[in-house]
Every structure is written in C-alpha cells, then in structure tokens.
Amino acid sequence: xxxxxxxxxxxxxxxxxxxxxxxxxxxxxxxxxxxxxxxxxxxxxxxxxxxxxxxxxxxxxxxxxxxxxxxxxxxxxxxxxxxxxxxxxxxxxxxxxxxxxxxxxxxxxxxxxxxxxxxxxxxxxxxxxxxxxxxxxxxxxxxxxxxxxxxxxxxxxxxxxxxxxxxxxxxxxxxxxxxxxxxxxxxxxxxxxxxxxxxxxxx
Amino acid sequence: xxxxxxxxxxxxxxxxxxxxxxxxxxxxxxxxxxxxxxxxxxxxxxxxxxxxxxxxxxxxxxxxxxxxxxxxxxxxxxxxxxxxxxxxxxxxxxxxxxxxxxxxxxxxxxxxxxxxxxxxxxxxxxxxxxxxxxxxxxxxxxxxxxxxxxxxxxxxxxxxxxxxxxxxxxxxxxxxxxxxxxxxxxxxxxxxxxxxxxxxxxx
Numbered sequence: 001x002x003x004x005x006x007x008x009x010x011x012x013x014x015x016x017x018x019x020x021x022x023x024x025x026x027x028x029x030x031x032x033x034x035x036x037x038x039x040x041x042x043x044x045x046x047x048x049x050x051x052x053x054x055x056x057x058x059x060x061x062x063x064x065x066x067x068x069x070x071x072x073x074x075x076x077x078x079x080x081x082x083x084x085x086x087x088x089x090x091x092x093x094x095x096x097x098x099x100x101x102x103x104x105x106x107x108x109x110x111x112x113x114x115x116x117x118x119x120x121x122x123x124x125x126x127x128x129x130x131x132x133x134x135x136x137x138x139x140x141x142x143x144x145x146x147x148x149x150x151x152x153x154x155x156x157x158x159x160x161x162x163x164x165x166x167x168x169x170x171x172x173x174x175x176x177x178x179x180x181x182x183x184x185x186x187x188x189x190x191x192x193x194x195x196x197x198x199x200x201x202x203x
Numbered sequence: 204x205x206x207x208x209x210x211x212x213x214x215x216x217x218x219x220x221x222x223x224x225x226x227x228x229x230x231x232x233x234x235x236x237x238x239x240x241x242x243x244x245x246x247x248x249x250x251x252x253x254x255x256x257x258x259x260x261x262x263x264x265x266x267x268x269x270x271x272x273x274x275x276x277x278x279x280x281x282x283x284x285x286x287x288x289x290x291x292x293x294x295x296x297x298x299x300x301x302x303x304x305x306x307x308x309x310x311x312x313x314x315x316x317x318x319x320x321x322x323x324x325x326x327x328x329x330x331x332x333x334x335x336x337x338x339x340x341x342x343x344x345x346x347x348x349x350x351x352x353x354x355x356x357x358x359x360x361x362x363x364x365x366x367x368x369x370x371x372x373x374x375x376x377x378x379x380x381x382x383x384x385x386x387x388x389x390x391x392x393x394x395x396x397x398x399x400x401x402x403x404x405x406x
Binding site: 036038112113115116119120125128129132133136160163164166167168170171172174175176177178187190191192194195198200201 | 316
C-alpha cells in the first residue's frame with residue numbers, strides 16, 4: 001500500500017509521504033505565484049513536483065484542497081514567537097517578521113495569491129482564516145506574558161493586539177499599495193503597544 | 204458622432220454618455236461580485252447593461268480598463284469626510300463608514316473582488332491604489348484639522364493616521380476573517396487616535 005494513502009497521523013516525518021507532500025506543496029506555491037488560483041491545475045502541479053498525477057489527485061482531490069493543505073503547512077512551518085521579556089521588542093519582532101515575509105520575492109506574491117484565492121473559494125477562505133488563527137494565537141503569548149508582568153491593563157485581548165500589529169502591513173500589501181519597510185513595521189508595533197497600554201484592547 | 208467618443212472632460216453629467224457609463228459600471232460591479240475578475244467579460248457586461256457591445260469595447264477596451272474606471276467611479280461616488288470638530292468623532296465616523304461599506308451585501312464582495320483582481324493585473328492594482336489614495340487624502344483633512352486645533356503633535360502624518368483606522372477593518376475582511384462590527388470600528392478609531400496623540404505617526 002502506498003504510504004500516501006495513510007491517515008495524516010500515520011505519516012512518518014522525513015519519509016516518502018512527507019517528501020512527496022513537500023515537493024507538491026512547493027510546486028503548488030510556485031504555480032500560485034506564477035499563475036494565480038484560477039490557473040492552478042493538479043496535473044501541472046504533479047508535473048512540476050515530478051510526482052505521479054494519480055498520487056496528487058488521490059491525496060488532494062481538488063485545487064482548493066491543495067491550497068488548504070499548503071496553508072496548513074505554512075502555519076506549521078512558520079517561526080515561533082519571540083520572547084524577549086519586553087512587549088515593545090516582541091511586537092517589533094512580530095511586525096518585522098511580517099514585513100520580511102510580505103516583501104519576500106516568493107512569500108509576498110504567495111500571500112497575495114492565497115488571499116485572492118480565498119475570495120473565489122469558501123474552503124480556501126476557511127483554510128486562510130485557520131492560518132491566521134494559528135499565527136495570531138502563537139504571537140498572543142507575547143501579549144499575555146506582558147500582561148502577566150503588569151505591562152498591560154487586566155483584560156487586554158491579546159489576539160486583538162496581535163491583529164493590530166499585522167493589520168497596517170497587510171493593508172499596504174493588499175489595499176493601498178504603499179511601501180512596506182522596517183520603519184512601517186516599527187510604527188505598527190509602536191501603535192499597537194501604545195493603544196494596548198491605554199486600554200483600547202480591554203474587552 | 205457618438206457622445207461616447209467624447210473626452211472625459213466633455214461628458215455632460217446626466218447626459219447619454221453618463222447614463223451609459225452608470226449602467227455599464229453597475230453591470231461590471233454585479234458581474235465582479237458574482238463571477239470574480241476572471242469571469243469578467245465585456246460582452247456579458249454589455250448584455251447586463253443593455254448597451255451595445257461595440258460601445259463597451261470602444262470605450263473600455265479591456266476588462267482591466269473597465270475595472271479601473273469602476274474604481275475611479277467608486278472614488279468619485281464616495282461620501283465626503285465628516286467634520287465634527289473632534290478627532291475622536293471624525294475617526295469613529297470614518298471607521299464606521301468603512302465597516303458599513305465592507306459589510307454591505309454588494310460593496311463587501313465588490314471590494315474583495317477588486318482586491319483579488321488587483322493581484323492578477325497591474326493596471327487594476329494601480330487603479331486600486333489610486334482609489335485608496337483619494338479616500339485617504341479626503342479623510343486626512345480630519346487629522347490636519349485636529350493638528351490645527353492643537354489636538355495632535357506637530358508633524359503628524361495625517362494619511363498614516365487614516366490608514367491606521369482602515370487597516371484593522373480590511374485585515375478582517377481580507378485576511379483573518381474575524382467579524383466586522385461597530386465595536387471593531389470604534390476600537391480601530393480609538394487605537395489610531397491614542398497612537399496619534401502619543402506621537403507614533405510623527406514623521
């Protein structure tokens with residue numbers, strides 16, 4: 001029996017199944033960046049990944065299923081939050097990581113493509129929202145830690161502070177088109193920290 | 204000579220040209236909401252608008268040209284900024300207007316569709332960025348007025364404050380999928396006002 005047929009829990013990291021998944025998801029990302037969601041085709045992804053078409057169809061079924069798995073992988077691969085002991089520094093590290101990602105030659109267009117794809121397909125939208133839920137939850141730890149140190153008012157909604165850090169950066173990428181750089185990152189982090197200390201995010 | 208051939212400056216408001224443009228842009232918006240940018244077709248738009256196909260091809264040439272004109276029209280149609288004499292109230296009015304727009308049954312999907320379209324097409328992206336530049340400039344007047352009243356530190360970047368109000372709202376619509384409501388709007392406005400007073404947006 002092909003290991004690809006195994007349940008997710010039975011996949012051995014580094015085994016054949018994991019290597020196939022890695023190749024296919026990389027190819028899917030490349031295809032998304034080059035052609036967008038509407039140009040995505042399972043046979044083309046299989047060819048790019050040098051994996052049998054049947055394997056790709058059997059494991060992912062649809063392009064929406066493939067993009068959903070790509071987003072799951074992106075959430076799993078993403079870096080753990082920082083833990084500097086200072087809210088300002090942690091939020092700055094978060095904002096700078098987001099800017100590095102969104103200005104990366106591959107990751108930036110990939111994020112724009114999955115956001116566009118989410119607009120066309122409900123299942124992709126759900127996967128995108130899960131991706132952000134995972135990332136927001138990871139970094140919310142910085143805010144909870146700061147609240148624990150007494151840096152923030154009790155009842156501060158940690159996830160809302162993290163959303164506030166990312167929002168101005170995504171707004172520039174997806175809506176206004178204004179440039180993204182470290183100054184913009186640091187300003188987003190500073191604004192979120194000031195508003196959090198003032199109690200704006202107490203729920 | 205068909206009035207449709209006239210230069211933009213020669214269009215009489217309320218005349219035949221204006222009525223044709225209004226019908227075609229409304230049909231283009233409907234088609235975008237229903238089918239997305241990739242499903243947009245000039246002949247289909249002409250049929251929906253009950254306007255001759257030749258007129259549509261002659262005036263707009265391409266779907267990208269049509270979406271660019273739709274965005275120009277959206278910028279022209281949008282409401283003028285508020286002027287309450289209070290920065291907090293003006294920013295709250297701005298945030299609530301954005302939430303009303305993005306949660307509107309037609310406007311919300313339309314914005315998501317044009318953002319997705321901008322990812323596929325450079326000309327559409329330029330038109331989208333111009334749309335936001337116009338809206339940001341309009342509302343920046345509230346911030347400049349507040350600075351004039353001494354409510355904000357000198358050198359505050361008014362446009363950056365307005366971007367900060369909109370950003371958390373677009374982030375929810377386009378990325379995280381978290382709900383949009385008046386509470387979220389008021390929090391976005393309060394955060395921008397607090398950060399602006401603290402000098403975060405001094406450039």
